[in-house]
Amino acid sequence: MAYVITQNCCKDASCVPACPVDCIRPLAGAVGEPGAQMLFIDPETCIDCGACADECPVGAVYSEYDLPPELERFRDINAAYFQRHPLEATVPETVSRAPARAELRVAVVGAGPAACYAAAELLGIPGVEVDLFERLPTPFGLIRAGVAPDHQRTKSIVKIFDRAFSDSRFGCHLHVEAGRDITHAELLAHHHAVIYAVGASDSRDLGIAGEELPGNYAAADFVGWYNGHPDHADRSFELSGSRAVIIGNGNVALDVARMLLLDAPALGRTDIAEHAADALADSGIGEVVILGRRGPREGAFSAGEFHALGHLPGIDVVIEGGDLTAHPDDDVETTIKLELAREYADRGTTPGNRRIVFRFNSSPVELTGGERVTGVRVLSTVPGENATELLDTALVLRSIGFRGRALAGLPFDDAAGIIPNERGRVVDSDGRTLPGTYVTGWIKRGPRGVIGTNRTCAAETVAQLLADYAAGTLHGDVGDRAAVRELLAGRGITPVDWPGWRAIDDAERARGASAARPRVKFVTIPELLAGSRG
Numbered sequence: 001m002a003y004v005i006t007q008n009c010c011k012d013a014s015c016v017p018a019c020p021v022d023c024i025r026p027l028a029g030a031v032g033e034p035g036a037q038m039l040f041i042d043p044e045t046c047i048d049c050g051a052c053a054d055e056c057p058v059g060a061v062y063s064e065y066d067l068p069p070e071l072e073r074f075r076d077i078n079a080a081y082f083q084r085h086p087l088e089a090t091v092p093e094t095v096s097r098a099p100a101r102a103e104l105r106v107a108v109v110g111a112g113p114a115a116c117y118a119a120a121e122l123l124g125i126p127g128v129e130v131d132l133f134e135r136l137p138t139p140f141g142l143i144r145a146g147v148a149p150d151h152q153r154t155k156s157i158v159k160i161f162d163r164a165f166s167d168s169r170f171g172c173h174l175h176v177e178a179g180r181d182i183t184h185a186e187l188l189a190h191h192h193a194v195i196y197a198v199g200a201s202d203s204r205d206l207g208i209a210g211e212e213l214p215g216n217y218a219a220a221d222f223v224g225w226y227n228g229h230p231d232h233a234d235r236s237f238e239l240s241g242s243r244a245v246i247i248g249n250g251n252v253a254l255d256v257a258r259m260l261l262l263d264a265p266a267l268g269r270t271d272i273a274e275h276a277a278d279a280l281a282d283s284g285i286g287e288v289v290i291l292g293r294r295g296p297r298e299g300a301f302s303a304g305e306f307h308a309l310g311h312l313p314g315i316d317v318v319i320e321g322g323d324l325t326a327h328p329d330d331d332v333e334t335t336i337k338l339e340l341a342r343e344y345a346d347r348g349t350t351p352g353n354r355r356i357v358f359r360f361n362s363s364p365v366e367l368t369g370g371e372r373v374t375g376v377r378v379l380s381t382v383p384g385e386n387a388t389e390l391l392d393t394a395l396v397l398r399s400i401g402f403r404g405r406a407l408a409g410l411p412f413d414d415a416a417g418i419i420p421n422e423r424g425r426v427v428d429s430d431g432r433t434l435p436g437t438y439v440t441g442w443i444k445r446g447p448r449g450v451i452g453t454n455r456t457c458a459a460e461t462v463a464q465l466l467a468d469y470a471a472g473t474l475h476g477d478v479g480d481r482a483a484v485r486e487l488l489a490g491r492g493i494t495p496v497d498w499p500g501w502r503a504i505d506d507a508e509r510a511r512g513a514s515a516a517r518p519r520v521k522f523v524t525i526p527e528l529l530a531g532s533r534g
Helices: 051-055 073-084 113-123 141-145 152-165 184-190 219-226 251-261 274-281 303-309 332-347 453-470 481-489 498-513 525-532
Strands: 003-005 061-063 105-109 129-134 170-174 193-196 216-218 243-247 287-291 315-320 354-359 362-369 373-380 388-392 395-398 425-427 433-439
Touching: 003 051, 003 073, 051 061, 073 303, 073 332, 105 113, 105 184, 113 129, 113 141, 113 152, 113 453, 129 481, 141 152, 152 170, 170 481, 170 498, 184 193, 184 433, 184 481, 193 453, 216 219, 219 251, 219 274, 219 395, 243 251, 243 388, 251 274, 251 287, 251 303, 251 354, 287 362, 303 332, 315 332, 373 395, 433 453, 498 525
Parallel strands: 105 129, 105 193, 129 170, 193 433, 216 395, 243 287, 243 395, 287 354, 315 354
Antiparallel strands: 003 061, 362 373, 373 388, 425 433
16 A cells, blocks of 8 residues: 555645655755646555655645545556656755854744745744744735635645744734835844745736726736735626636636636635625636647646546536647656546536636737727637637636735846845845845745745755854844834834734634634734734
8 A cells, every 4th residue: 555645735845754765756956946746655665654644734645545536546646757757765965054043033024835934944943033024914825815715725734834833932923014114124123134035926917908908807816806815805806707718827727717617515615705705606607718828738737736627516627729649758747737638628518517618829919898808819829820719708817927026125136026136145236145135935936836845945045044144144233022012013013913813813713613614714904903802
């Protein structure tokens, strides 16, 4: 018997060191480099100890005999990886950490997965104090407000931070915005170093005619709306039409397509925001078209998420365009995606079912309409073809990537949409290192990778910070946590601390329990602040 890693794999890699026979791959490579979007267990080497399942923070590891029917394919997927990449023994890497002086204080700006991994990494070092600053009254960033409501196992990754964030050396300052409520200079005056983990919150534009028309939105805005993000809770979307068009085919696009088509009972078992559940229950949308400029071989979605679409009741997956033939040099995940696409294409459709239509080799060239969007003109990208087609729709959601936003007092690479850095150390336009200033996550490497990728990214940044500490460049007298609170209080700012967040969490879960849901979220700042006070 062997254990099997399935769809929800976050690539956090907590399971890798837990395995006593070192049979989980691929090992972490260069931070931010493209590669496999999940991990795999070699069935020939696995000794059935279950250590990986115990360690997995998102419940993605099963005994092969306990696999639910919809996940049984992952037994073959795990085996296929090692047929292509036979297991080779590795030499464990020894990580040395400089002993920290008792007064080493680090500020972490942001509270998403990158920030949380960085804070937890630092708190694993005796003597380090960490203060976390986040503009919202809630932590966890895109884990709370980006992961789809029907992916509760993925959201459970936040449990791995419980122990670290209960430590007295951890200070939590939620509802405090760096750059507005406290400046970069003030953060450095109260900490020996600052790590910015603020993500990439701006959506890229299409750059085509008609994109200024109402009815064209960033998919991230729609995601924030159905997840109850306070910045998006009061939005509204045109859901009365029969078709929605999503431009881009990454995992966010697949999440949005599911949310648009799941029925009310399915949504009612999730933590979707109530306003979104009500609106989607009245939706007329029966078809979601997902446009991909290139072919299925280059599809940005993961094999696991693509596979899951085939198990949605009452929803057909339709494949249009593109070469579905696997090539000998395709990697394992590409081969799986092409195999799944062929299976979907062969299934056909069922009358009365809703549809997710993947249109490959299709590029939007114009949004049409008068007062609002009424259609998307699509051009074939197949070489030698120049045919166009008009897709009628009143709702267009662009899911074509993100870029970071400039922060006051810090350099910014506008072309790349990141804060310029060398392995996490922030540098200016001349390549000079800014003392005590670091980045991690998407603002460091761009919007690449899955949740667990941030663990490796944060570890790299923390290693640079510790190296600078060992070299004596992080020095000087700084204010303590009490001085930070006094500074904020003088400006009339009362942060939400960790017990305040736990009060919000408890209240939301209690609201959900009465409706057999994981939680019912507070979606406005006043509600959240009231919840933090119990």
